[in-house]
Amino acid sequence: MTVYYTSDHEWLSVEGDIATVGITDYAQAQLGDVVFAETPEPGKQLKKGGEAAVVESVKAASDVYSPASGEVTEVNAALADEPALVNTDPQGAGWFFKIKLSDPSELEGLMDEAAYKALLDTL
Helix, strand or coil, rough: CCCCCCCEEEEEEEEECCCEEEEEEHHHHHHHEEEEEEECCCCCCCCCCEEEEEEEEECCEEEECCCCCEEEEECCCCHHHHHHHHHHHCCCCCCCCCEEECHHHHHHHEEEEEHHHHHHCCC
16 A cells, blocks of 8 residues: 655555545645535545545635545545544544546656645654
């Protein structure tokens, strides 16, 4: 399993041609207490960098962008009843959706953990 990060603070964990997508711990901390999460419909085609989901907190609403192109294969239904999972376990139980990658070469432009940590050090 390889984990990648975006400058918009999304992460994706890749196993084969399936990627699980969520927001980073930094992103959830900036948002504050998450009160609602809207996930895309299974079967929806997402484009890299396109809007994929919405997360709302007591502070603000924010779009979640797809870090890669592909078809949504699964969504995290638990977020409907317990959106706070995004706060308590953002890179685990708080994931948003899974996609079947349509162009794995798009992963080449994403950051690894070390590069993402370096980005955070500049913020």
